[in-house]
Amino acid sequence: MNKTVNPKELKLDDDYGPLYAAQKKVYPQSVSGTFRRIKWALMAFCLGVYYFLPFVRWNRGLGAPSQAVLIDLPNSRFYFFFIELWPQEVYYFTGLLIVAAIALFLMNSIGGRIWCGYLCPQTVWTDLFYAVERLIEGDRRERMKKDKSADPMKLERVSEIVLKHSIWLLIAWWTGGAWVLYFNDAPTLVTELVTFQAPMIAYIWIGILTCTTYVLAGFMREQVCTYMCPWPRIQAALTDEWALNVTYRYDRGEKRTSVKKAAELRALGQPVGDCVDCYQCVAVCPTGIDIRNGPQLECIQCGLCIDACDTVMTKIGRPTRLIGYDNDINIERRQAGKAPIYRIVRARTIVYSALIAVVGGIMVYTLATRSLLDVNVLHDRNPIAVKLSDGSIRNAYTVRLLNKSGYDRVIAIDIDGPVNATVHVVGVDSVTPDRPMIVIPRDATSELRLLVTAPADNNPEKSIPVRFHVTDIGLGVAASATDNFVSP
Amino acid sequence: MTDHSEVDTVTGRSTTGHEWDGIKELNTPLPRWWVITFYLTIIWAIGYWIVYPAWPLISSNTTGWFGYSSRADVAVELASLEKIRGDKMVALGKAPLADIEKDPALLALARAKGKTVFGDNCAPCHGSGASGSKGYPNLNDDDWLWGGSLDQIMQTIQYGVRSGHSKTHEGQMLAFGKDGVLKADEIVTVANYVRSLAGLPTGQGFDKAKGEKLFADNCVSCHGEGGKGNQEMGAPNLTDKIWLYGSDEAALIETITNGRSGVMPAWEGRLDPATIKAMAVYVHSLGGGK
Numbered sequence: 001m002n003k004t005v006n007p008k009e010l011k012l013d014d015d016y017g018p019l020y021a022a023q024k025k026v027y028p029q030s031v032s033g034t035f036r037r038i039k040w041a042l043m044a045f046c047l048g049v050y051y052f053l054p055f056v057r058w059n060r061g062l063g064a065p066s067q068a069v070l071i072d073l074p075n076s077r078f079y080f081f082f083i084e085l086w087p088q089e090v091y092y093f094t095g096l097l098i099v100a101a102i103a104l105f106l107m108n109s110i111g112g113r114i115w116c117g118y119l120c121p122q123t124v125w126t127d128l129f130y131a132v133e134r135l136i137e138g139d140r141r142e143r144m145k146k147d148k149s150a151d152p153m154k155l156e157r158v159s160e161i162v163l164k165h166s167i168w169l170l171i172a173w174w175t176g177g178a179w180v181l182y183f184n185d186a187p188t189l190v191t192e193l194v195t196f197q198a199p200m201i202a203y204i205w206i207g208i209l210t211c212t213t214y215v216l217a218g219f220m221r222e223q224v225c226t227y228m229c230p231w232p233r234i235q236a237a238l239t240d241e242w243a244l245n246v247t248y249r250y251d252r253g254e255k256r257t258s259v260k261k262a263a264e265l266r267a268l269g270q271p272v273g274d275c276v277d278c279y280q281c282v283a284v285c286p287t288g289i290d291i292r293n294g295p296q297l298e299c300i301q302c303g304l305c306i307d308a309c310d311t312v313m314t315k316i317g318r319p320t321r322l323i324g325y326d327n328d329i330n331i332e333r334r335q336a337g338k339a340p341i342y343r344i345v346r347a348r349t350i351v352y353s354a355l356i357a358v359v360g361g362i363m364v365y366t367l368a369t370r371s372l373l374d375v376n377v378l379h380d381r382n383p384i385a386v387k388l389s390d391g392s393i394r395n396a397y398t399v400r401l402l403n404k405s406g407y408d409r410v411i412a413i414d415i416d417g418p419v420n421a422t423v424h425v426v427g428v429d430s431v432t433p434d435r436p437m438i439v440i441p442r443d444a445t446s447e448l449r450l451l452v453t454a455p456a457d458n459n460p461e462k463s464i465p466v467r468f469h470v471t472d473i474g475l476g477v478a479a480s481a482t483d484n485f486v487s488p
Numbered sequence: 489m490t491d492h493s494e495v496d497t498v499t500g501r502s503t504t505g506h507e508w509d510g511i512k513e514l515n516t517p518l519p520r521w522w523v524i525t526f527y528l529t530i531i532w533a534i535g536y537w538i539v540y541p542a543w544p545l546i547s548s549n550t551t552g553w554f555g556y557s558s559r560a561d562v563a564v565e566l567a568s569l570e571k572i573r574g575d576k577m578v579a580l581g582k583a584p585l586a587d588i589e590k591d592p593a594l595l596a597l598a599r600a601k602g603k604t605v606f607g608d609n610c611a612p613c614h615g616s617g618a619s620g621s622k623g624y625p626n627l628n629d630d631d632w633l634w635g636g637s638l639d640q641i642m643q644t645i646q647y648g649v650r651s652g653h654s655k656t657h658e659g660q661m662l663a664f665g666k667d668g669v670l671k672a673d674e675i676v677t678v679a680n681y682v683r684s685l686a687g688l689p690t691g692q693g694f695d696k697a698k699g700e701k702l703f704a705d706n707c708v709s710c711h712g713e714g715g716k717g718n719q720e721m722g723a724p725n726l727t728d729k730i731w732l733y734g735s736d737e738a739a740l741i742e743t744i745t746n747g748r749s750g751v752m753p754a755w756e757g758r759l760d761p762a763t764i765k766a767m768a769v770y771v772h773s774l775g776g777g778k
Binding site: 380381382383386387388389390391394396426427446447449451 | 617629725
């Protein structure tokens with residue numbers, strides 16, 4: 001950049017600003033092939049799960065919701081088929097997020113941006129919106145022509161535009177609608193929604209998600225991936241030389257020339273590439289890039305350029321996969337006349353898989369051994385201890401009992417700690433002396449005020465650990481918690 | 489104002505006409521959308537002045553077309569809160585006092601309500617945790633001047649202690665020294681005798697027989713035989729470990745010399761019956777209730 005600039009030749013708006021690149025609209029061409037089929041299948045699967053999962057039923061018995069996947073905010077419960085989580089167990093979500101993150105790392109180290117290209121909601125919905133656009137306005141060339149048309153106000157064109165946006169909005173609305181169904185009983189909420197009886201917040205959320213879907217998938221599209229999403233930046237740190245990425249195999253492609261010329265040169269035994277510069281890979285690219293320029297930040301690695309190139313290669317009778325999942329190591333090996341090697345199993349993928357197995361294993365284990373009875377104890381702070389008329393010491397505790405099962409329990413509370421201590425629960429008559437028995441309702445938290453009294457002479461220490469044992473008398477299930485017994 | 493603006497030859501853009509040492513300032517006006525938004529906010533503000541209270545007047549303010557008032561909003565919200573709580577508080581008011589602690593929902597309500605009202609009304613004397621201080625009883629322990637059953641606690645809250653209410657608790661510790669009933673050396677003897685009742689060490693040269701006689705003549709009428717106290721008269725038990733005004737000799741001498749008559753206001757009329765009930769359950773549930 002040592003060029004001296006004559007200010008008189010300087011065109012301000014072109015060379016020195018504005019500081020952003022204006023969007024160049026992308027018109028991806030339709031394509032068919034292996035990866036397109038994979039993408040259609042995954043799109044159908046992802047959207048099918050998203051739209052219909054709320055309607056799947058799961059019998060949890062009387063009084064419990066029968067929706068398989070439900071985030072019950074008013075009652076602070078999360079249901080997932082046979083799993084029911086309480087707010088106290090939110091750490092399971094931490095585990096889930098860790099597994100999800102490492103799974104992304106693993107995908108990346110094996111096959112590049114598999115998530116971005118096939119599974120990301122932004123990709124799936126944008127793909128769907130493109131499909132609608134193509135159906136109504138035609139393929140790449142027609143759409144480009146129509147957009148550039150000097151006379152856009154013909155009735156036919158206007159009706160096309162209106163139809164496209166209507167279908168987009170309908171999809172967006174359904175997307176928002178499906179979202180709220182995860183937070184309430186789906187069939188009930190659908191009835192309420194159509195009869196305008198649903199709570200305002202449901203309509204607000206549908207509105208918000210309708211807007212985001214419509215704008216992100218209809219207008220912002222690849223710009224979300226290029227400018228808004230942090231993931232492409234993070235990926236650069238997660239990839240390595242063995243990861244398979246969508247790659248233009250330049251060892252086979254250069255020099256590029258026409259089909260005819262290439263045949264002539266090949267006949268003469270001169271070096272020539274398979275790439276015929278047809279630009280089909282660029283035409284089908286949903287982010288509008290040229291894969292032949294090498295790996296790029298914008299590339300979401302959807303594999304559609306592979307399909308496009310394969311179609312052309314088949315037509316001109318050259319081997320397919322001029323563009324394919326590959327890496328530079330193999331390109332260099334082929335150039336040197338060696339066979340390519342693929343290392344899916346290597347230190348990085350083993351470590352990621354092991355981490356997933358460990359975190360997943362811990363989660364499965366804790367879920368399988370999850371206790372349906374739990375107790376939390378909170379010592380009174382003010383006053384921390386009370387001296388009674390006979391000189392003995394009394395401490396008060398708030399005991400919170402969590403009965404996560406679907407039936408009421410009868411529990412007994414015993415304590416272990418101060419010598420000769422007695423226990424009393426406010427409002428409860430002890431049937432057995434000093435062993436309060438309490439009925440705690442199903443699927444609920446009960447709060448009790450518990451008093452522990454012990455003679456000062458037997459307990460001279462300032463603070464004595466005290467263990468609270470809670471036992472389900474009928475089933476023998478137990479839980480315990482520890483706190484301290486304090487002298488004034 | 490003269491317009492000095494001219495077209496800059498290098499960039500082809502107009503200048504502001506300002507020039508310093510040959511350097512001219514290019515005219516870069518604010519974007520049109522910004523200016524329009526700015527004017528719109530001014531128009532919006534005028535509309536706001538018309539429909540909402542805005543301008544201070546001498547003794548009030550403009551009320552605005554909508555007649556909005558945040559105070560009226562608060563009143564409406566408080567009324568709706570009362571309505572929500574109303575049914576529960578009615579249920580609490582109707583429930584027999586003895587049954588409230590047996591019902592987990594009523595107990596939780598009474599304790600929550602009681603705690604709030606206690607903080608607003610009782611904490612200044614009894615402390616926020618109801619643990620009291622010198623002269624103000626600790627309500628967490630099991631030592632009660634006027635009785636620790638639910639009914640007795642509620643009665644004390646309702647009518648107070650020496651509060652002037654017609655049904656208040658009466659009875660006071662006389663000023664034996666100030667009123668000349670006992671001489672100074674007799675007061676020391678009684679103080680030491682009281683300490684001996686509680687099992688506390690007594691001073692040198694303490695004549696127990698004399699103390700016992702003085703106690704029988706002057707104190708037993710209220711504090712009872714052996715100093716066990718009398719809740720009818722609010723006379724504390726002198727044999728236990730809890731002392732409202734202190735148990736050392738000096739404190740006892742002061743008490744006997746000047747007497748004691750702490751006051752607790754009557755809450756009947758200040759708090760509604762259901763709230764007083766909630767308070768009684770709350771105090772009872774602190775742990776000391778009988």
